[in-house]
Amino acid sequence: MKYDLPTKEGYYGDFGGKFVPEILIPVLEELEAAYENAWQDENFQQEYRQLLNEYVGRPTKLTYANRLTDHYGKAKIYLKREDLCHTGAHKINNAIGQILLAQRMGKDRIIAETGAGQHGVATATACAKFGVDCIVYMGAEDMERQKLNVERMRLLGTEVRPVTSGSQTLKDATNEAIRDWVTNVEDTFYIIGSVVGPHPYPKMVRNFHRVIGDETRRQLAEDEGRESPDHLLACVGGGSNAIGIFYPFIEDESVQMYGLEAAGLGADTDQTAATLTIGQPGVLHGSMSYLLHNSEGQIQLAHSISAGLDYPGIGPEHSYLHKTNRVHYKAITDDQAMEGVKLLSETEGIIPALETAHAIAYLDELMPTTSKDEIVVLNCSGRGDKDMGTISKHIDH
């Protein structure tokens, strides 16, 4: 199966596109041209790779999870250790890529949105490293929930602007970042934190994260003598860590892929972020994709215990992979995710982020269906330090 999406117009089947005000069209065209040029440029690639190696700490390890494997007694489980990246999650791969691009385009004012604060911290980090001004928009409510990350960003020299419009969470922070962008189009570069937004962002962010999947192929070949696992798991909010590990395997039809989204209190309740499980197609933040919205097309508030998955939309490429059944998307509840945190902590000595824990939780369902000669790779997208406040509230010792 040949896979060469998106199209020139930025479409993945029916999803994607550029649903933005006229003011942003020239900006997106300029960005697309600069990105395509940079991506083909040996010097850009070299600089990007070098930063990933020396600053981010790549390649990240592929760890054989022996005790987790024994726990299920079925297929071998490997963890792709994005939690070992500088700043504690995969997000920095993209922040580094986009800031290099911003430099190349001569844009010296960086803006970003953040929900849990991980993308905000990654962007603030990259901006500190490059000595560039950075403004991060963050919902006032999220700022309260993620105080530690707010302090990290401030320490890194970033201005964190509280967003008090709407629900005061990630979607509103994104609205506010876009409003800043349309006002300051000349000198401002908007570093979007996931595979969402108008074309070329979903493609660009995917390609800055594909290093996760590319490394996995090489490492698996070294460890197991085969490039492809039988099963590949990743959690999905906007979907950047998932697409990063899935993308290099999409043409490999023998690989079963699972995207685990947040069911919150349950996909059948109104406290959920299970966009693909219960959502309908629509347009939010510049692209056509599945969304949580009511019968009037008003966007609904998402809920997940994991702030990084607490978003009512999803990247357009995931909508396509869902619709074509190339990836199986399943919803994991808050409680299941919390069990996932405990399981990985106790068996492997790795405290995962609450986001990552959604993928771990799915092992309970997947593993009994596997056999001993199979291989499972799970993208361990982030570490759990940032979630200790939430985790300690939910776990009795």
Added chain:
Amino acid sequence: MVQTEKRITQLFERHDGSEKIMSLFLTAGYPDPEATVDLILGFEENGVDLVELGMPFSDPLADGPTIQYSSNVAIEQGITMKKILNIVEQVREKSDIPIILMGYINPVLRYGAERFCHDAAEAGVDGLIIPDIPIEESGILKGEADKNELPIIYLVAPNTSDERMRKIDEQSQGFVYCVSVTGVTGAREGDEVARSVQRFISRVKQNVTKNPKMVGFGIKSHEDAQRIAADMDGFIVGSALIDTIRDNYPEEGWKDEVFAFVRRLKYGKE
């Protein structure tokens, strides 16, 4: 069914240039659905030529605080697409003022593009402005809009290239909406608009030749309008109107205050 395109076409044909065409943007359901009908009918009596009726959306990312506020109020009070179309029907019982529906694409698609265009034309809507549908994405609505003879009005911005302005002029029907400044909607201090706008206006004049030209964003007074729209067919005011409503509603006589503001916008000091 009334031939919808005609009301806009006639408006610009009738227009002899002696005074600028004035279009007002009002959020449907703000300050409440009944008031919206009364306001539109009153606008017509007070010199308004065209009404842009806003379809509220929960995430208006091209709008400033004023229209975010009015949209929220309308949504909280339970505005629906059906109620918006009903507002148009109620106005149509008494008035032929051209009404354009303006809003983000998501509520339109959720209602159904086919059903929306049909019902809008049926209700007496004269055109559509969907700011998050640039010409590249026009296919999502154009077929159904054409079928119902519902013009789609496109926007040009200060950073739109000459070539692209000509393309947009080619596709736009009714008029071209000229966004005078980069940024979100909202009233601005006069100087801020004036500084960069002249070059933009002269490029618009050169490149938008097929359609009438209406200028908007940041206009808050008669004086702003006369200056910025000097070489345009007319001007659009939104946030400054909603701010005026917000300042006066629901005080006794609030509508009279709003209509007085509208007359000053059109004719200058009374």
